[in-house]
Amino acid sequence: MRIVAIIQARMGSTRLPGKVLIELAGKTVLARVIERVSRFKSIQLITVATSINKENEAIAAECERLGISCFRGSENDVLDRYLQAARKHGAGAIVRITADCPLIDPEVSDGVVKEFLQERADYASNVFPRTYPRGLDTEVFTTRSLERAWKNATEDHQREHVTPYLYEHPETFRTVSARADADYSLHRWTLDTQEDLELIRNIYERFAAREHFSWREVLEVLDREPELVGINSRVAQQAV
Secondary structure: OOEEEEEEOOOOOOOOOOHHHOEEOOEEHHHHHHHHHOOOOOOOEEEEEEEOOHHHHHHHHHHHHHOOEEEEEOOOOHHHHHHHHHHHOOOOEEEEEEOOOOOOOHHHHHHHHHHHHHOOOOEEEOEOOEOOOEOOOOEEEEHHHHHHHHHHOOOHHHHHOOOHHHHOOOOOOOEEEOOOOOOOOOOEOOOOOHHHHHHHHHHHHHOOOOOOOOHHHHHHHHHHOHHHHHHOOOOOOOOO
16 A cells, blocks of 8 residues: 655644744754654655645745655645645555644654554544644545545535544544553644744754654653743644
């Protein structure tokens, strides 16, 4: 099965506009995400999926600079954007990552893919229930399942957020949950506000001599320096 990682990216953001192209330790956030996804052992290709809106031309330009494929589709019907990107690249299964997760971890994401393949699932994720830090979110699903969702999803949130139709219909799709060895869900490592950016920049600074570091090493840093956790502890998570 050809497994394609599709990184969802856009310039529009209510709380932190243009966040995916903000500088993070000498590179853009998007470049950092791609760098980490490129270490996944379970995928055959990476592509970035953005919209045809003019503001996202900057994302397409960054992908060209990085030598990464970029698919441009609907702004609001992200489900359609994903399906068309999957079809273009002949994906049998898709790993969905969002570009606001610059601490995404190969060990965690490959683990979700492993569960997906072992259980012959239609959909697998590490967010239902959430046991990993927010920002390591990984969803894996078959293109065939995505096509069924594309045909049947009628609610706005099902089109905008790609996968709700899959996990809202367990009677139709075989779903699997990948869980951590403990509950780390109180940690917030996603990028949505200035406070999030400050925390993530601090984390990257702690690993200045290395490009690659694991989520468990990040936990060790936060255990040693618990004051870092307070930087974005008051940020309210937006509804998905």
